[in-house]
Amino acid sequence: MVITKSRLVLGATAVTLSTIAVTSLGIHSRGQALFKASPKELVDEVWQIVQRQYVDETFNQVDWQAVRKEYLNKSYSNQQEAYKSIREMLKKLEDPYTRFMDPQEFKNMQVDTSGELTGIGITISQDEKTKQLVVISPIEDTPAFKAGILAKDVILKIDGKSTKGMDTNQAVSLIRGSAGTQVTLTIQRSNQEKQFKITRARIEIHPVRYSQKQTPVGKVGYIRLNQFSANASKEMQQAIRNLEKQQVNGYILDLRGNPGGLLFSSVEIARMWLDRGTIVSTVDRQGEQEREVANGRALTNKPLVVLVDKGSASASEILSGALQDNKRAVLVGTQTFGKGLVQSVRPLDDGSGLAVTIAKYLTPNRRDINKHGIDPDVKVELSDAQRQELWLNERDKIGTLEDPQFARAVDVLGKEIAAKGTPTAGKK
Template identity: 40%
Template sequence: MYIRGRYLILALIAAIVISSGVTALLTSGDGTSALPESTTATPEFQKLMETYSTLQKSFYQEAKSDQLLNGAIEGMIKSLDDPYSTYMAPTEAAQFHENIESSFEGIGAEIRAEEGKIVVVSPIKGSPAEKAGVKPNDRIRSVDGKVLDGMTASEAVVHIRGKKGSKAELIIERPGVQGEINISLIRDTIPLETVYSEMLPEQMGKIQITKVSETTYTEFSKALEDLKAQGMKGLIIDVRQNPGGLLNMTVKMVDELLPEGKMILQVEYRNGERDTYKSNAKSFDLPIVVLIDEGTASAAEILASALKESGGVPLVGTKSFGKGTVQTTKQFEDGSDIKYTIAKWLTPDGNWIHKNGIEPDYKVELPAYASLPAIDPEKELKQEQFSNEVKAAQTMLDALGFHPGRVDGFFDNKTTEAVTAFQKANNIEATGTIQGKTTTKMMELLHEKLKKNDTQLEMAQRVLRKLIP
């Protein structure tokens, strides 16, 4: 979650990065220090300057000034041991702000660095990552053969992003799944729209918020008014797979839903001081239920916890991700940024959900097939093969009513018979192998089945039905 416009920068970094002329940051024209005398006189800065000077003069290859400086900043940020604080070079910084403010091209997944691994917080709705079956907590080990282990999140983004239409080959580790998962997808423009609304049966309104960007409050407010105009009797807010975003937009959305004076959240700084955010708007006078899951993070967790603790709103789904810190960014004249944690946020009751998440009032799992990875349509799966892709395909066939007899990843005669039956039922050439149209149709039908069998949404509707007068 990010606070825009509030820059509490570390004095050490501010003293070093004072202009875009990198060499001039450290030395003047005659080779003496360009930093203030009071700064360079301190032991810490003297050590830094001596290291810089030594490497400039004695390293066996030419040491570029900007490379040394960027490395020093990256090292300081990494020493904080905070996966949400990072240094971003100009290109990375531009991509970061693009993600918050507008559409962009890539696979569409929010990531973070954790213990040397790149971890998916949540895929974005409608993105190639979501369609390909990328899940929260997946570890992306490599992209197009480039190993991501040891990278910061901003470094990994450079390799994960790419032009629309370009292919991305991901190797993923998934908790609870043995072996690696290979996912192939085509990068695309990630949609700007972050709010989707519809009217469900019995005049139940549903608003899904996929992330929180600059446009989200406006989209949310419009969706709310549209549903009210259609005679909405109760509201389901769906923040599953929502990786978070901007604090100010989140506060404005919650402000529309809670009675005046109710606590939305508290932000606590390292000196113990707290900022409190309270609702100023009139109360939303219809019952609400909120859907959460393991991909609900940060700003989305603020919304869920505020409605639960200050509004008595029931939560349905599975435990949320658990990100309870607040970040801001500082941009430098050369276009680079540092994103760093400035505080932790607390729920209205003063709870810190960091690494713990929020427990739902009604715990409901999705069907097992909801967690299946996508299969690359270009890859042929056939008899005598043994792989995770075959196992996923067998599970898909079983869920669709074409029983392969086993779901252990070994492609045997029974699996061939199930594939042939599936192909005949869907007017596809009966080859008995899985590739191309067969793969695509299997995933398409499974997605449709999941939409019709959304057990979490069904429970939310049952809960809301009891709350509607």
């Protein structure tokens, strides 16, 4: 299996509620082919793609040949009937990560290369066991973030409509809308129901923010990575190079609340910190593996601490897992989200799209973190109340010594600096 930059995405059910998606689709025009596919041909096209690519060759114990016979024996008078059958067909796999998108849904998922998006700014998933819609993470500085939405919140209702039995595509269609309009989400958090009225907006995304911090262990480079978008690696490179010029003693990389994104982006960023070693392996249904490795071009070898929490998902888990297994960094915080699957996202002949789970990924030590996540080396829990207070009401404290997880990271980094013999404040 070849890892391509254009069509592989991590955390397969992750859907960002905006016009920007979690993957670069690499879609090319199909010209007149868009007008040729009959409804039945579209159903068969979807079946064939799953037949060739799906990660589990038993199709999760489903007789996939019988499914084809069932749905091709039906008559279809229009595309909408075909769409309904495709969704029914895919539902038999009981894999919320494999999903069909009609042309509008597929268009909404395509990457906006301007780096701007319209929406509320949350990434959602469907829990495999409960089938509930769960927030992976709000994107920082978006309406959802400012309203108080948190990672792991369960979406019970959208504008009063129950989400029971609703898939991510249906939820997205209800939550999306024009800038300036409002949507009300009913959220379950710690057995309590809360309502959030959120105004949609046009949002500009900057994946990397960084600064030099004066701490008890000397000058520390603090880098916050919000998501693994197409330009994240370029911004990360600039951040590290600028902080190196400022002669920082070590780094704290903050992946808290980062819902993931592009596979190639996580690999490129890992190479900036790792000189050698495996970064990630992907395994398809034949057991064939594709490994991504460091290329000897790390930008720094200074001590590194990575902050993670339950909002750190998919690409965040690839990066933190690679740094942890290669003993390049110490992870501080809480257990990560637990999304270890890879999707292929592709266009269909009528302009609709299909996302298919084609592989799982393993950390360098061959850990399968799907559904479990990555455990930090140093656990620092925050209660929901503490997280809400810090991330919403006292955001100026994030990345300061008044941020409990950051403060612990500084302490851990100081020990790493001392062990490595890197100069600290007062010891130059």
